[in-house]
Amino acid sequence: MVSGLINANPIIYEKKERRSRTAPTALQDEYAVEPIDQQEIFDHIRDIKDPEHPYSLEELKVITEEAVEVDDQRNYVRITFTPTVEHCSMATIIGLCLRVKLMRSLPSRYKVDIRVAPGSHATEAAVNKQLNDKERVAAALENPNLLDMVDECLAPSYY
Structure with missing residues (x-):
C-alpha cells in the first residue's frame, strides 16, 4: 500500500445488503411523480470509492443511510459524512465526490447540502x-487534476 497515508489502517465495515429496488443507475427525472427517498440517495452514493483506499465510503463508514436526509417536498437533500480521522486531508475531496455524484444524477430542482458530521473533523467549519x-x-471542478481524482472515485468498481 502507498506510504504516507493519513489513515494507513482504516477499519473496514461490511456493506449493507441491497434491498430490492431498481438499480441505482440514475435518479428520477425532473418531472417524476414518485418521490426520491433516503434509500434511493444512499444506494446512489454508497459505492463511491475513498480517495486513499480501495474501499467504498460505505465500507469505511464515512457515509451511512442514516446520515442521508431527504425532503422531497422542499427539494432538499443533506448528506452528513464522517471522515475516518479528524485530521483527514481528503475530507474536502470526499465531500466534492458526494456533491458531484448528486449533481450529475439528481434533478436540478434539488438543493444539496454536504456536511462533515459535527465534531468529526478538525477544520469542520472550513x-x-x-x-x-x-x-x-465550480473552481475546484475546473482543476483537471481534481476532476480526474473525483471521476476516479466515482468510477464503478468491480472488486
Missing part, C-alpha cells in the same frame, strides 16, 4: 464552507 459554496465548487 470544509463545510468549501463544500457548500457554488463558486468554490
Whole structure:
C-alpha cells in the first residue's frame, strides 16, 4: 500500500445488503411523480470509492443511510459524512465526490447540502464552507487534476 497515508489502517465495515429496488443507475427525472427517498440517495452514493483506499465510503463508514436526509417536498437533500480521522486531508475531496455524484444524477430542482458530521473533523467549519459554496465548487471542478481524482472515485468498481 502507498506510504504516507493519513489513515494507513482504516477499519473496514461490511456493506449493507441491497434491498430490492431498481438499480441505482440514475435518479428520477425532473418531472417524476414518485418521490426520491433516503434509500434511493444512499444506494446512489454508497459505492463511491475513498480517495486513499480501495474501499467504498460505505465500507469505511464515512457515509451511512442514516446520515442521508431527504425532503422531497422542499427539494432538499443533506448528506452528513464522517471522515475516518479528524485530521483527514481528503475530507474536502470526499465531500466534492458526494456533491458531484448528486449533481450529475439528481434533478436540478434539488438543493444539496454536504456536511462533515459535527465534531468529526478538525477544520469542520472550513470544509463545510468549501463544500457548500457554488463558486468554490465550480473552481475546484475546473482543476483537471481534481476532476480526474473525483471521476476516479466515482468510477464503478468491480472488486
